[in-house]
Amino acid sequence: MNWKSLPPLTSLRAFSAFAEKKNVVQAGAALNVSHAAISQQLRVLEEHMGVALLDRSGKTMSLTAEGEHLARALHLGFGAIGAAVEELVRSGSDRPVHVSLTSSFAASWLMPRLPAFRAVHPEIGLILDPSPELVELRPGGVDIAIRYGEGGWSGVDSQMLLRSPxxxxxxxxxxxxxxxxxxxxxxxxxxxxxxxxxxxxxxxxxxxxxxxxxxxxxxxxxxxxxxxxxxxxxxxxxxxxxxxxxxxxxxxxxxxxEPDAAGYHIVTARSPMRAEVKTFVGWLKRQARQV
Amino acid sequence: MNWKSLPPLTSLRAFSAFAEKKNVVQAGAALNVSHAAISQQLRVLEEHMGVALLDRSGKTMSLTAEGEHLARALHLGFGAIGAAVEELVRSGSDRPVHVSLTSSFAASWLMPRLPAFRAVHPEIGLILDPSPELVELRPGGVDIAIRYGEGGWSGVDSQMLLRSPxxxxxxxxxxxxxxxxxxxxxxxxxxxxxxxxxxxxxxxxxxxxxxxxxxxxxxxxxxxxxxxxxxxxxxxxxxxxxxxxxxxxxxxxxxxxEPDAAGYHIVTARSPMRAEVKTFVGWLKRQARQV
DNA sequence: TTCATATGTAACCCAGACTTACATATCGAA
DNA sequence: TTCGATATGTAAGTCTGGGTTACATATGAA
CATH class of the missing domain: 3.40.190.10 (Periplasmic binding protein-like II)
Incomplete structure (x- = not known):
């Protein structure tokens, strides 16, 4: 792949969106930017390629033959990329969030609050797995563990959830x-x-x-x-x-x-968290703050 | 196309380059950036998608199954885009630069200097088209015109090349x-x-x-x-x-x-210039400066 | 003409992408 | 087990590309 001769990807994306919407305002809306941003990116692309991609005569802009050609390729290219990304992201999202915790924490703290979570995020499934020992955190298995201690465990990320001796x-x-x-x-x-x-x-x-x-x-x-x-x-x-x-x-x-600085921690693997896990962790932390 | 859920294109590009080179240093070289830039973009992508794309155990990084999947899609996607861009850019570049000018300018100024241009840019072909009248500047036809006057013509871009009454x-x-x-x-x-x-x-x-x-x-x-x-x-x-x-x-x-501010101008259409045309225009201006 | 619609442009702003410099981790060889 | 070579990570600050806003301009329709 010859990356160095490729125009700025932002400009290609803007052009592709314009080709789809036939209109800079809507193209901007599709990318969450203003119409001026699209207008500028289209110029950047034409300038970079040295090819007239757009016919600017008349009130509305249209694609030249070269523009159509490029638009087709971009649609296919970005389409393939978008599809793959979407597939990977959603392949994780139907799996419930798997939480390992101690039964006392589950019974005394989490269970009473769960209805509130269900109400806000009905789409996220949870598996609460009460087990006294630390478990392996790995993709596809347990997503997060809630454990008591002073934190700083090696090999994992941890953040204080609830400080209590x-x-x-x-x-x-x-x-x-x-x-x-x-x-x-x-x-x-x-x-x-x-x-x-x-x-x-x-x-x-x-x-x-x-x-x-x-x-x-x-x-x-x-x-x-x-x-x-x-x-x-x-x-x-x-x-x-x-x-x-x-x-x-x-x-x-x-x-x-025991006058130490211990408490319950949210323990996660040092690998990216799925969006649902992030949501749950964020909710946990908010709950803990407002006790 | 659902643009809003797509991760930053920069991070996708960095990942694709890494997948190709199997090594952050070389991936950086392929994109003209430092290894640190790649390293950071890979994190951005994993963070955004919430999927473990890379296996960071051991000295070298390798792709996970999900990473391989994404890499294939990116290779195809960016490949299609790159090929189309390349095709459009080079389709223009074998066509010679078409210059319309007056015969007196051609004979007295340009012709004596042409050997110097040929020596520096043997790959760029030129068509010198001496015609007294202004011609239509359009893609696929005349690329630039060199005309005498005071500039400021409407509908075209012009820049002073040689001031002379x-x-x-x-x-x-x-x-x-x-x-x-x-x-x-x-x-x-x-x-x-x-x-x-x-x-x-x-x-x-x-x-x-x-x-x-x-x-x-x-x-x-x-x-x-x-x-x-x-x-x-x-x-x-x-x-x-x-x-x-x-x-x-x-x-x-x-x-x-005639004590006016007239002179020879480079006149170009208000559409993007092909790379070869830019080269020629740049050369013309340098020549004019060093008279 | 005038209004409505579509795009262009100027000027300024800011996030994010990049760099540099240093740190850390692993592997293989002595 | 130490050392050097190789590979990646991280911190911190810089800078510019991509963005915004506000206004200008151009076209077509009534």
Missing amino acids: MVIVAAPELLEDKSDWTPADLAELPWLQEVGTTEASMWLAGRGAEIGPGAGRIEVPGNLVLDGLRAGQGVTITVRHFVEQDILNGRIVELYS | MVIVAAPELLEDKSDWTPADLAELPWLQEVGTTEASMWLAGRGAEIGPGAGRIEVPGNLVLDGLRAGQGVTITVRHFVEQDILNGRIVELYS
Whole structure:
């Protein structure tokens, strides 16, 4: 391909649009530009090629024989390009947006807001995939993951969605009148933990304690942890944001708080995002801002 | 054609060049830009389409399946466009440049300089068409005309090539010892006039005189007017530039000079000039400057 | 003539395409 | 495993091409 001798592509596009519409005003409309822009580009093209493409006699402009010839080629050429682009773009767009997240985030934050998303973007399908572990983000598979942490993971792009520290919480009934709970004391209470996760044990271990043999660890599906917590069935570690209301109205007591800069992040692969994914991510961020 | 959803054409071109060269540096070379420009345009395209077109793992980049698909379409599309453009541009370029001019300009100014043009641009053919009258400038016919006057003709573009006033001249032999020639006196002398032109009669008429019956008007082909003048066969009106040397060395006497801003102009149609015509016009102007 | 329609032009503005310079990543060879 | 060679990425600033607006001009129809 001899690119260097090709006229400016903008001028070819303007000419093609003019050839289609037979009128600079409409050609401009088709390209989202003013009629003057088309007029100028047509001159640029003729000047560049040194060929009379347009017959400017009379009120309306028409194509010369050479112009018709070029117009046919442009229609075919740009047509082929446009068709291929369209095909590739839309081949992705009927696939739903695949979101991997933790079940607690899904239950406590995302699910209540989903109806609002459906209302605004009924055309975008979603797959919510609650799984405790990080999954591979790859084209054709999971589009985005929502994960808790401090960000900065390597190999992926991440942006903070919701900043909130981890807290150790329990219902007042469980704690009875005792205050000043040390980690070792807490280890003797029953613990609620989502199946397959180890945050609770890790937290205790990090403080030299270990869940006592008599206390018992209750492993429940992620969506039931908070319900059990409120029912006074055990202590648990969770993201403060999810129990904020309960803490404020005294239904839950906050025992320890991790003062780090962690929070939920939107994690995406370092490859271009489909338009639908961008839409969903944008919506997520707007939702998080207006909490 | 749905122009509005098309990605920037620059980015499509960059991608197509990359697909061809398999390498950003060479793709840049093919488009006369730096490798960084290609790199950035590839990102723009992927971002716009939301489709992974490139596999960036490893040292070299390669196309994904989607990328290959798009590359094929772009190759065909841009190929069709490039071929049509090339065809139109070269269809004009084997036709010689057709120049209409007066025979006196041809003989006195252009012909002596033509060998220099042939030496620099052997690939450009010329047709010199000496004709006294203005001709129609149209695509496929006469490309440029060289005409004497004050410029500003309507319907055409003109640019001054050589400024020089009209003068009335004669050989000293013809004038003998008499000086102070009035127009009426001159009317009694023989006049040399190019066949088909009326400048001489017009000049006399404009001054209340008329070629006398005894004097005689000698109509000769344009290329012979200056020869006859030098041989003392008659008075004539001509452009001063052509007889400048003769005036300076006394072989010709300048009787009257029209002090207007006239001169030879390059006259072209208000339609795009073929590349070869531009070359010739540029050469003409450079020649005129260095006189 | 006058109005309506279509295109041209001048002059200024701005986004996006480009450059330069430096950084980073991978592969192969010593 | 270090080093050089090769290939691509990134930051930051520049500049111009493509655009806008506002006005001018030309043609055809009534």
